[in-house]
Amino acid sequence: MKHVLLMGLAALLFSCAPDRSKKNAEESPDQAQSTTKSAVEEVIANPTKGIGAVKSVTLKSPLEKERVDRGSAIYEMKCQACHKLTTERLVGPGWKDVTQRRHPEWIMNMITNVDVMLEKDNEAQKMLELCLVRMPNQNISIGDARDVLEFMRNNDGQK
Amino acid sequence: MKTHNKLFLLFAYALALAMLNGCKPKGPQEAITGNAAEKVYVAPGKYDEFYNIVSGGFNGQMSVYGIPSGRLFRIIPVFSQFPENGYGYSEETKPMLNTSHGYVPWDDLHHISLSVTNGEHDGRWAFGNANNTPRVARVNLKTFRTEEILELPNSGGNHSSPFITENSEYIVAGTRFSVPVGDKRDVPITSYKENFKGTISFIKIDPQSGKMNIGFQLKTPGVDFDLSRAGKGPSHGWFFFSCYNTERAYTLLEVNASQKDKDFILAVNWKKAEEYVAQGKATKSKVKYAHNVLDDKTHTATSEMLTEVLQLDPTILKDIAYFIPCPKSPHGCDTDPSGEYIVASGKLAALIPVFSFTKMQKAIADKDFEGEYEGIPVIKYESALYGEVKKPGLGPLHTEFDNNGNAYTSFFVSSEIVKWNVKSLQVLDRVPTYYSIGHLSVPGGPTRKPHGKYVIAYNKITKDRYLPTGPEMTQSAQLYDISGDKMQLLLDFPTTGEPHYAEAIPASLVMPNSTKIFKIEENNHPYVTKGEKMAKVERKGNEVHVYMTAIRSHLVPDNIEGIKLGDVVYFHVTNLEQDWDVPHGFAVKGASNAEILIMPGETQTLKWVPDEVGVSPFYCTDFCSALHQEMQGYARVSAPGSNVPLKFSTGVIADESKSSPK
Numbered sequence: 001m002k003h004v005l006l007m008g009l010a011a012l013l014f015s016c017a018p019d020r021s022k023k024n025a026e027e028s029p030d031q032a033q034s035t036t037k038s039a040v041e042e043v044i045a046n047p048t049k050g051i052g053a054v055k056s057v058t059l060k061s062p063l064e065k066e067r068v069d070r071g072s073a074i075y076e077m078k079c080q081a082c083h084k085l086t087t088e089r090l091v092g093p094g095w096k097d098v099t100q101r102r103h104p105e106w107i108m109n110m111i112t113n114v115d116v117m118l119e120k121d122n123e124a125q126k127m128l129e130l131c132l133v134r135m136p137n138q139n140i141s142i143g144d145a146r147d148v149l150e151f152m153r154n155n156d157g158q159k
Numbered sequence: 160m161k162t163h164n165k166l167f168l169l170f171a172y173a174l175a176l177a178m179l180n181g182c183k184p185k186g187p188q189e190a191i192t193g194n195a196a197e198k199v200y201v202a203p204g205k206y207d208e209f210y211n212i213v214s215g216g217f218n219g220q221m222s223v224y225g226i227p228s229g230r231l232f233r234i235i236p237v238f239s240q241f242p243e244n245g246y247g248y249s250e251e252t253k254p255m256l257n258t259s260h261g262y263v264p265w266d267d268l269h270h271i272s273l274s275v276t277n278g279e280h281d282g283r284w285a286f287g288n289a290n291n292t293p294r295v296a297r298v299n300l301k302t303f304r305t306e307e308i309l310e311l312p313n314s315g316g317n318h319s320s321p322f323i324t325e326n327s328e329y330i331v332a333g334t335r336f337s338v339p340v341g342d343k344r345d346v347p348i349t350s351y352k353e354n355f356k357g358t359i360s361f362i363k364i365d366p367q368s369g370k371m372n373i374g375f376q377l378k379t380p381g382v383d384f385d386l387s388r389a390g391k392g393p394s395h396g397w398f399f400f401s402c403y404n405t406e407r408a409y410t411l412l413e414v415n416a417s418q419k420d421k422d423f424i425l426a427v428n429w430k431k432a433e434e435y436v437a438q439g440k441a442t443k444s445k446v447k448y449a450h451n452v453l454d455d456k457t458h459t460a461t462s463e464m465l466t467e468v469l470q471l472d473p474t475i476l477k478d479i480a481y482f483i484p485c486p487k488s489p490h491g492c493d494t495d496p497s498g499e500y501i502v503a504s505g506k507l508a509a510l511i512p513v514f515s516f517t518k519m520q521k522a523i524a525d526k527d528f529e530g531e532y533e534g535i536p537v538i539k540y541e542s543a544l545y546g547e548v549k550k551p552g553l554g555p556l557h558t559e560f561d562n563n564g565n566a567y568t569s570f571f572v573s574s575e576i577v578k579w580n581v582k583s584l585q586v587l588d589r590v591p592t593y594y595s596i597g598h599l600s601v602p603g604g605p606t607r608k609p610h611g612k613y614v615i616a617y618n619k620i621t622k623d624r625y626l627p628t629g630p631e632m633t634q635s636a637q638l639y640d641i642s643g644d645k646m647q648l649l650l651d652f653p654t655t656g657e658p659h660y661a662e663a664i665p666a667s668l669v670m671p672n673s674t675k676i677f678k679i680e681e682n683n684h685p686y687v688t689k690g691e692k693m694a695k696v697e698r699k700g701n702e703v704h705v706y707m708t709a710i711r712s713h714l715v716p717d718n719i720e721g722i723k724l725g726d727v728v729y730f731h732v733t734n735l736e737q738d739w740d741v742p743h744g745f746a747v748k749g750a751s752n753a754e755i756l757i758m759p760g761e762t763q764t765l766k767w768v769p770d771e772v773g774v775s776p777f778y779c780t781d782f783c784s785a786l787h788q789e790m791q792g793y794a795r796v797s798a799p800g801s802n803v804p805l806k807f808s809t810g811v812i813a814d815e816s817k818s819s820p821k
Contacts, residue, residue: 076690081710081735132785139737
């Protein structure tokens with residue numbers, strides 16, 4: 001009987017183990033500095049940049065006008081249906097002052113890696129609880145997301 | 160001792176029972192062996208190994224199943240309207256079903272051909288034939304959509320189609336019903352022998368785009384062409400057609416077209432025919448036929464009427480067509496993977512003749528003919544014959560091949576699949592089918608490199624295999640494992656419509672190329688709305704065009720006023736989503752055609768002719784989000800003379816302190 005129990009336990013252990021190591025392996029690219037903390041743990045400790053390919057963004061002043069114009073066009077085609085430029089929430093939150101509330105990396109990761117963000121990023125999950133509609137993947141490249149970010153900065157009155 | 164005796168008795172009794180059962184005729188249940196379930200189980204989250212593209216027969220569609228699970232993934236509308244996604248109902252897709260006879264909403268699709276390169280599957284296109292109003296269609300295996308339909312002039316019914324050459328140079332369309340063609344078409348039916356002719360169209364396929372056009376037509380004697388296959392390898396450049404009714408009967412064919420012991424296989428040297436066309440030896444025939452193409456950037460189909468086709472006459476150009484006698488009323492005409500052997504299945508024959516391409520060529524070179532039939536040379540049967548499979552079964556129909564030199568022939572009358580060796584002509588195994596098998600399919604079976612592993616039977620009669628659903632039953636397919644010496648029945652699975660021919664292709668050749676969304680940036684629809692800011696309503700005379708957007712979970716505009724009775728309203732709905740598997744639907748109360756379903760990044764149009772004054776709701780018909788039920792709007796329809804201005808909005812709430820507007 002003891003043996004059976006032990007075998008059962010071993011089976012349980014084994015059935016869980018591969019999953020865990022797989023998760024760690026998936027997340028390892030996000031571990032920028034620490035090798036001991038998982039990406040999720042790091043996000044909890046430092047929720048500012050989000051999860052995704054965007055690690056650091058250089059912002060210029062004055063604003064890059066070409067980016068603002070391109071970002072505006074992308075906004076009208078792919079974002080405006082859910083996001084107003086005021087503080088008013090439509091389907092998603094209004095964009096006014098979003099560049100004050102969020103780091104630029106977080107914004108761009110949210111735009112380009114939304115499914116992972118909604119699954120793992122605390123701040124993104126809070127927004128989902130509030131809005132109750134998952135933000136869709138709108139198939140926006142990192143370059144395009146950078147243009148949208150510049151458009152947001154412009155909307156927030158940055159120069 | 161007593162216990163011993165008792166045990167012995169028990170054992171003997173059990174043995175007797177087992178033996179009794181063993182002697183019973185094998186019922187369907189017993190055909191299944193222990194590990195069948197394991198072999199067809201595809202665990203949640205796992206994928207099937209093969210796509211099975213199956214003709215829908217009288218439903219005019221193709222359906223897509225997974226093998227080995229037998230699960231239905233998709234129905235692709237081809238020659239029939241499909242309410243599920245608005246095909247043939249939306250303004251964009253209506254032109255796909257246009258013909259020289261006008262709009263044909265329903266046809267009969269019998270055979271599938273998947274595109275090939277070097278005789279092997281390349282996973283690009285699936286072709287299908289319309290049997291009734293003769294046409295051929297091309298489905299893109301990236302989008303699983305019908306992209307093109309070409310009508311066939313001078314044809315009385317397109318059965319011997321759409322079989323394909325080994326580099327997808329041509330697909331063919333041989334007429335099943337010979338008919339009077341040309342200027343003199345109002346003739347007595349009794350003048351069949353004099354006036355009725357067949358044609359075989361060779362449809363050229365553009366190697367890049369897949370676009371089809373009729374390269375040339377062969378004029379043939381007035382027989383019925385049944386099925387066909389292209390040569391491959393050494394026989395590449397030739398095409399083989401089975402034909403029946405060489406009696407040229409025009410009534411009670413059941414009896415009158417079954418008189419002769421032998422009908423024919425027609426061997427066509429299409430490379431030679433192509434040369435004659437290039438040399439200007441074809442004549443022009445004045446005709447009328449439709450060519451319909453779906454543009455993947457405008458998401459809109461156009462229909463063009465063509466008026467000319469090139470024809471070759473093999474009774475004048477003597478070296479492009481030869482008849483080979485074949486017993487009796489041949490149906491399937493299948494080329495083996497090596498390209499050397501052509502297997503013809505005489506529906507009424509008690510044997511299967513296997514012809515040799517090498518012997519056929521020698522007979523042609525030696526002019527080893529027994530005479531002519533209607534001006535076309537007839538090769539002597541023995542001179543083209545490799546050998547005969549003796550007593551294979553009753554009613555052979557079709558043959559597919561595996562990768563080990565074996566053939567699998569379906570037998571309608573004796574309800575079985577018979578496995579035999581192509582070289583030795585020996586029968587190796589036979590398994591029953593439930594019931595009355597028609598076509599069958601081995602993955603890659605018609606190619607130079609069959610993938611083998613399974614044979615799938617497509618049966619004509621279902622009877623007691625499923626829970627009954629009244630007089631109309633589902634059709635049945637059955638999956639057999641052919642990886643061992645003996646065929647093993649694994650699975651029954653129900654099918655839609657009536658499956659005729661089907662092909663199976665490894666998922667790895669199709670799955671990685673599957674389109675997930677249409678890029679909104681590349682949408683060139685004339686009525687596209689690329690963002691809510693562009694949404695609007697325009698009046699052009701009595702036409703009202705609504706440029707509408709859909710995204711989770713609202714439509715813009717969702718309040719429309721100023722429509723008048725007598726107007727024709729077009730809702731051009733653009734789905735702004737760019738996420739996989741998020742279609743939106745659109746329906747408006749009283750629309751007499753259907754609904755539409757709009758894929759991410761696509762624009763589709765629903766025409767609505769309001770027939771009463773009032774306010775009609777419209778809404779999204781595809782559950783899209785937690786707030787799907789809120790995805791709705793109103794269109795106000797006023798009396799013809801009313802002065803309600805045209806206006807539209809979303810999210811505008813009236814100031815209730817003022818008196819309500821008129």
